[in-house]
Amino acid sequence: MHMDRLATPALVIDRDVLDANIAVMSALRPGAALRPHVKAFKSTSLARRLAEAGHLGFCAATPREILGLAAAGLGDDLLLANEVLDPERLRELADCDARVTVAVDSVETVDAAARAGIREVLVDVDVGCFRCGCPPADAGRIADQARAAGLEVRGVMGYEGQLMMTPADERSERVAEAMAPLLDAHEAVGGEVISGGGTGTCLENTFVTELQAGSYTLMDTHYASQGLPFQQALSVVCTVISVNPGGWAVADGGLKALGMDHGNPTVEGYEALYFSDEHVTFTPGADGRLPEIGEQVRVRPAHVDPTVAYHESYRIVSDGQVVDDWPIDLRGW
């Protein structure tokens, strides 16, 4: 089927761009040096392509992502890079058919993991992101508590999320500064794993043993501004449903098809005016023209993760043809 017959709004992956992004990152971080973060794309079909590219360990932000990967046979080495206290969901993680490691950053999260039967943990360390992670000086104590509770401590993790949009010429220095306390914490904690980083620091973070990156596969306009060696594979394809002689047009994708926290997505070839629940209103671009009713337009998301979480599936496109359909089967919590 040609993509001009897609029911819209449709979340579309350009397969050739995706494949190129995967190849570039696999060259930078081969095999276990990359632990792809599935929160960015939430699909076991895409995860399987990464496994085929040699990355057998995955990183996740929710219990459902872990359970879905396990059920899909992708459970070689799964890291829940997030703190969870819920005993039921922790027990499901402990009981699923996979090697599951969870992040802990407090005595409470250590206790919850141990009581649920979790076997392996990483100590999550605050590296300046103002989110989870213990103060670096507490990491050794938390590792001791975990070992005392019977948990295997595989090492440390720390996400320098505050640096994902740092200008390229400052990135090396700032990543080194952020990783220094993580390396100190690792000295105190022990174990083989130092996990961290993301798409935005994939070139500079040479301190971790494994990079946690997912957005590089699909990319968005925010990351595209950062001079990274990846191209945008993701778009929301919409149909123009109304053209007003006043000088604007409206397509059928809006706030329920696009994450908006990074600002307005980009309507290719036009100027986005505003987004409402199920619509984007736009004005002419440089060529001064508006589309016809029924034409498709491509909207490039500003933030991949909360965009993907709205959709049920990806339509995979190559050379204008829809060649596959991948369920977004890791949504929810």
Added chain:
Amino acid sequence: MHMDRLATPALVIDRDVLDANIAVMSALRPGAALRPHVKAFKSTSLARRLAEAGHLGFCAATPREILGLAAAGLGDDLLLANEVLDPERLRELADCDARVTVAVDSVETVDAAARAGIREVLVDVDVGCFRCGCPPADAGRIADQARAAGLEVRGVMGYEGQLMMTPADERSERVAEAMAPLLDAHEAVGGEVISGGGTGTCLENTFVTELQAGSYTLMDTHYASQGLPFQQALSVVCTVISVNPGGWAVADGGLKALGMDHGNPTVEGYEALYFSDEHVTFTPGADGRLPEIGEQVRVRPAHVDPTVAYHESYRIVSDGQVVDDWPIDLRGW
């Protein structure tokens, strides 16, 4: 079950507040004078409560919302208040077990509706929202085209979305200005229906025969600032998973649980610092304290519609007890 045992993030409706909101609006706009807009809440369970309150006609923004209402036996009089060109989905609407009216604003949308076997339409008129709707002067011509194509024209609709956040003391005047061209268009079009309005203009829009409002049922912080006679029934209940001695805490609801286009949601009792994919980071509120790890916090959405679209179900709470579970069964397109 007490709500403190909820798996989080949980989308929670306070049932008593919802019931009060429904009662207030039913007094203002009884029976068919209100056509509740299901796009705000996307649940046939909530729609059924509105039907029980006497509102048997519904308004929707997507084909799936219409088909779901029809399948739930709520198909007395359904309006797709949006333009659709897709022949397959229009045919599904024509064939479903419901009275379905669709909006048209161009010869293309008239033709698509007629070819698919749709029987009834409203002419959608631009009343200043910079979205769909024909220029008022074109409405008569489009009605003629629709009748020539064999469609029954029930009247007109026009959404004054640009006025939903107008200060209360200007609203009457501005609503009257926006509705004047709709009334002119109605003169040219004929039919019994003048449909329009929304939660933000429910007190002032006395020009329409039926008000299209949905957000009033659940409310959000944006509408709550408008002095309307409705209270916030909706929250995202989260669990505190990390507390940092540096002075912040983190709970387990973020960009994939909350629509962000209206700015930051509110963390009750605290100051939201920022939201990331699965987290909200917050600092102490007026009392200077942070919660304990494991405590619940309530996050009030800034925009109800794109928040609801992320979730699978509502947990219905009354007096702190979870009393019901309503599927959000009208998601997608």
